[in-house]
Amino acid sequence: MYKAVGSRGSRVSRVLWMLEELAQPYEFVEVKLRSPEAYALNPSGKVPVLIDGELTVTDSAAICVYLGDKHAEKGMGANPGVVGRAEMDSWMHFAQSELEAPLWNKLRHRFLLPKEIRVDVGPAAAYDFASELGALDRRLGERPFALGERFTAVDVLLGDIGSWARAGRFPIDSEHINAYFDRMLARPARARAQANGGSAR
Numbered sequence: 001m002y003k004a005v006g007s008r009g010s011r012v013s014r015v016l017w018m019l020e021e022l023a024q025p026y027e028f029v030e031v032k033l034r035s036p037e038a039y040a041l042n043p044s045g046k047v048p049v050l051i052d053g054e055l056t057v058t059d060s061a062a063i064c065v066y067l068g069d070k071h072a073e074k075g076m077g078a079n080p081g082v083v084g085r086a087e088m089d090s091w092m093h094f095a096q097s098e099l100e101a102p103l104w105n106k107l108r109h110r111f112l113l114p115k116e117i118r119v120d121v122g123p124a125a126a127y128d129f130a131s132e133l134g135a136l137d138r139r140l141g142e143r144p145f146a147l148g149e150r151f152t153a154v155d156v157l158l159g160d161i162g163s164w165a166r167a168g169r170f171p172i173d174s175e176h177i178n179a180y181f182d183r184m185l186a187r188p189a190r191a192r193a194q195a196n197g198g199s200a201r
């Protein structure tokens with residue numbers, strides 16, 4: 001059985017969501033950020049971490065891709081071949097390095113960094129997020145899901161980021177993006193994941 005390690009309100013939400021979409025049995029193991037238990041599994045002391053038998057995978061995007069590819073028969077992984085891999089990687093890196101980065105930066109300055117080095121990054125974060133939302137809008141175009149006609153690990157990551165943005169009151173002005181987030185966040189597997197520990201931030 002998979003072990004999904006994380007803390008409530010953390011990025012473990014997307015790992016639990018993936019596991020629910022894939023209908024895989026798992027145990028949610030709660031650990032605190034940067035606790036000895038977290039450092040024992042991840043040199044950075046961060047969560048989430050996925051334990052699959054002897055294998056330990058850190059970093060939420062990598063975990064989602066791993067799960068999607070491992071259970072390819074469920075249709076949530078990359079398209080075949082090196083081109084499919086590039087397409088998946090491009091989306092996942094865009095999602096985390098561009099779209100999620102301003103959300104994370106603001107959260108760190110609000111709650112995580114030592115108090116003496118916190119600054120108000122709110123306006124800059126809102127500016128960057130709005131700009132990346134525009135990029136998301138153009139990238140998605142008219143397709144229902146990031147990779148086209150099927151729901152994949154990319155949509156889990158984007159949906160989870162959308163939920164984080166809404167909880168953090170980042171304005172989302174695009175009707176198109178709001179409709180996309182609404183559709184992703186309404187998936188029953190997400191509700192099950194939330195009930196099992198992946199509750200919203």
Ligand SMILES: N[C@@H](CCC(=O)N[C@@H](CS)C(=O)NCC(=O)O)C(=O)O
Pocket residue numbers: 009010011012033034045046047048058059060061112
């Ligand atoms: N790239 C990592 C980031 C992991 C991460 O920063 N996790 C947060 C919780 S969501 C954490 O453990 N933060 C502790 C800290 O930054 O001190 C991922 O996507 O999993």
